[in-house]
Amino acid sequence: MALSPKQSLIGVGVLIAAMGGGSLLLRQQLETPSVLKPGDARVVAQGLKVYQAQCAQCHGADLKGEPNWQKRLPDGRLPAPPHDESGHTWHHPGEVLFNITKYGPQHYAGADYASAMPKYEGVLSDDDIIAVLSYIKSTWPPRIKGTHNKIEEDAAAKAAQQRQGG
Numbered sequence: 001m002a003l004s005p006k007q008s009l010i011g012v013g014v015l016i017a018a019m020g021g022g023s024l025l026l027r028q029q030l031e032t033p034s035v036l037k038p039g040d041a042r043v044v045a046q047g048l049k050v051y052q053a054q055c056a057q058c059h060g061a062d063l064k065g066e067p068n069w070q071k072r073l074p075d076g077r078l079p080a081p082p083h084d085e086s087g088h089t090w091h092h093p094g095e096v097l098f099n100i101t102k103y104g105p106q107h108y109a110g111a112d113y114a115s116a117m118p119k120y121e122g123v124l125s126d127d128d129i130i131a132v133l134s135y136i137k138s139t140w141p142p143r144i145k146g147t148h149n150k151i152e153e154d155a156a157a158k159a160a161q162q163r164q165g166g
């Protein structure tokens with residue numbers, strides 16, 4: 001049976017809709033390299049190694065940061081903040097934490113912002129950055145993890161909306 005022109009047009013429409021939906025999903029996956037994996041024991045174990053080697057000297061082996069971390073030092077820089085629930089690391093979606101770790105706080109605060117926080121671009125691979133942030137998240141109590149999951153979902157929804165020009 002040959003399709004009438006109308007029937008085949010409907011077919012093409014459905015196909016285009018299906019392709020459009022698929023590529024949006026693909027783009028979402030590609031553009032969120034920072035999805036943290038606090039439930040993946042292998043990733044968390046790798047992250048702990050990275051944390052001890054690269055982050056603990058400032059943020060503390062116990063993730064408690066430096067004393068008086070909210071008060072700027074005489075040189076205008078901030079001490080290292082805690083990464084446990086007393087800090088504000090968990091206020092930021094994974095993508096923001098990823099960008100701060102890879103490109104430094106200057107990524108958001110501007111190129112001339114003076115900070116002791118190093119940039120890890122060229123030092124740690126993207127996978128190691130995701131691992132260390134996954135380790136940090138794995139230490140948070142369930143309530144904070146849940147709040148952070150919600151922050152991640154809201155940020156992903158907002159990013160998807162912006163990509164659609166909304």
Ligand code: HEC
Pocket residue numbers: 050051054055056057058059077078079080081087088089090092097100101105114115116117118120132133
């Ligand atoms: C030499 C000290 C130092 C080291 C090493 C260091 N940091 Fe930091 N980090 C800081 C300081 C200081 C800040 C505060 C940034 C500012 O100036 O606003 C900070 C801030 C951050 C923030 C932002 C927290 C927030 O609540 O906004 C993240 C995330 C972070 N560091 C992750 C890491 C990770 C992950 C590592 C290891 C791979 C690391 N840091 C190693 C000093 C350090």
